[in-house]
Amino acid sequence: EYAKDARLQIARVVARHGFTGQIPLPDISTKAKAQAYIGLxxxxxxxxxxxxxxxxxxxxxxxxxxxxxxxxxxx
Incomplete structure (x- = not known):
């Protein structure tokens, strides 16, 4: 739920600045992937x-x- 809201807010902010392309976001779908992404x-x-x-x-x-x-x- 929080991730979905964050993605929506990111899309709104970048759209306001004229960017309409795909926003690359890291795969943090699991705890292990999120830990690896932040360098733990x-x-x-x-x-x-x-x-x-x-x-x-x-x-x-x-x-x-x-x-x-x-x-x-x-x-």
């Missing part, structure tokens, strides 16, 4: 997330337990 390197980002979860988060948990601020029961 998802395998690299997922690797960084895994490294963060494996190294930093355990340290935070250890500090929280030491300070008796680690919550084990849901609120």
């Amino acid at each position: 390197d998802m395998p690299k980002l997922k690797g960084q997330k895994k490294q963060f979860l494996d190294t930093i988060v355990p340290k935070w948990i250890e500090i929280a337990k030491k300070n008796k601020r680690f919550i084990t029961k849901p609120m």
Whole structure:
């Protein structure tokens, strides 16, 4: 719905300036295609997330337990 509205608005703006040809737009029909189009390197980002979860988060948990601020029961 948002993409359709955006395309319509783009067409109106360029028509006001005299352009009547086809407007080339990227294929962002899927999440993966949209991520690739804006330049996200998802395998690299997922690797960084895994490294963060494996190294930093355990340290935070250890500090929280030491300070008796680690919550084990849901609120």
